[in-house]
Amino acid sequence: MAELVKLFVNGQEVEVESGKNLIDALRVVGIEIPHFCYHPALGADGNCRMCLVGIEDGRPPLVPACKTPVQEGMKVLLDAEHIKKIQRDVLEFELINHPVDCPVCDQAGECALQDYYMNYSLDDSRMQVAQVTKGKRMDFGCGVVHDQERCVLCGRCVRFTRQITKTGELGIVNRTDAARVSIFPGKPLNNRYALNIVDICPVGAMTSSDFRFRQRVWFLKKDPGICHGCSKGCAIYIDHHREKYKDDVIYRYRARTNLNVNGYFICDDGRLSYAGENENRQTSALADGAVIGFDEGIELVRERLDRARKPLMLISPDCSLEQMWAVQRIATLYGAELSGYSDNYIIDGDGDEYLINDDKAANRRGLELLEIDFSRAQFLTGLQHTDLLVNFNNDLFFGGVDEELKSLLDKTQSIAVCSHQLQVYESASIVLPTASYSEYGGTIINEDNVLQRFEKALFKNEDPKDVLEITRLLGGAINDAPHAWPGIKQSVACLADIDPQAIPAEGIKLQNSEDTNVGA
């Protein structure tokens, strides 16, 4: 915890953390200073002049809040007439050539320019001359669509490509009202984080071609979630909406700030992985290809499991800790061998130093902590000797079809509990549909040992049962996620002191996991 300093805002005393600038420090105590160009990840640029505030201690009459660190006893003026006039004037300046096409702008509803205009200005335009027209609907590559007219030239996007991705595809060219953000001729955006530009753009100048015009943002329900795209476990917002007469579907993921894990950004692959939650889903139970009722399917699975001599259970490394625990319990119940084999989730060389990992499994640390074997040798021996394989949503062909496994799978009788229709489940004689990660809550541990909790975000019309619920229906004793925790705490030493209800939004960094890390 950083040191606290006392300062005065509009004469009122507030206590804030030292070492931060005024915008960040005062935001924590609920005081908003309007700004366009400042972003905590990109640093203070001081070009927009929107955050000018007064300091009553003999400094120049106005200072940019983004470049002013908090000091003990500082007297900050926010609501003086001359400050309000500055804010109105800056907004009027930004709006000179702004097309005000909010009705067709995707940013409307979450636009800084719109919000600030409503909060600080509300003035009519005094311009008599025609507006400067610039490029619209410009394809910048990587799914980023740029509208130069809406741009306020804060330079966040330019700084993002220079400081964060270090690719520098963007620049501001020309001066005065001919200034515009542009790519270099023939060199579009080419990095795996480009869509973050859409998030950080304070106005509607950068839109995503994927989300463009698909929904107005005020209809979207924004629930926090965890990306299951790789073992980084980036914090995201799941923006979803149920249209009339339709089902609850996800429209987009956005980065959620979590300084323990991903900071302020997420990768494009993760951002676009929302589509996988909507499409290609397994929705009905199948027995030998024919649709059957879900309860009937459960009965069939129970029967087969009771009859099996040497069942083998396979669990997905994407499952939550609670689900893994529940499957582990039910494997003991049926005397089944349990494997977490998932080498195919590792795509060598795909990762980078930043947010993308080679390992596309969201909770491999969970497998390790619960001591679930995920070695290929164990799984292959198990598969050769088993008479019934129960696959809990593990896509064995994730990184491509494994011929050796495929021939073995074709020979084995198998049951698939799966969320998606995938090739690997085609050989299964019974298929049960299950929930995917946006449709259940739980906890996962990322590769850096950060334990994060996420809640159920989507409520489908026909809400699929998650793996944990299916184990309960198969005779398991664990009713829901909280019921799994007493057992997990007992068997995993480093989780013994965790209260699953009190995991903060930024997660908990597990300390002594190295000692208990036996499975690896």
Add this chain to the structure above:
Amino acid sequence: MSIKVRTVERKGRTFLEQLYLVEVIKGMTVTLGHFFRNLLDNSRLYVRHYPEVKPEITARWRGRHRLTRHEDGSVKCVACFMCQTNCPSNCIMIEAGERFDGKSEKMPTRFDIDLLECIYCGYCVEACPMDAIRMDTGIYSVTSYSRESMVLGLEDLLETPGAFAEEEYKKGGG
């Protein structure tokens, strides 16, 4: 101030009234009187010959909706969803798509109004920034044999013309 008490005379207690027959004949006299008067001269009827004679609708009447066009025939609607957002009965369903005619960047690819759910409040017309949706078709009787046909699509809404002259509509506060 004292309370005024007025005793109301109870009728229908006399012998003749208890017989009913006399009273029925008295009532029928009135009915038949109207019947023969209207039969001989129907110009003095109190009711409108509804299906043949339509009522006069003013420009302010909120009738069935329509979508308007620019003078060059292109759709005015830019699919901003303001009407859908403002709709209290949630009867408007829009899907938007790209537009390349230079009028705007966005246009509706689907625009459905469920007339069975519409309460004809006119909030959609008020919310529209483009004057693209109006309720000036003068259609006040919306009937159908099936629920499905009560959902109007983009084409249905576009092809219905307005029933009033532009000045008249504007005068009506449109």
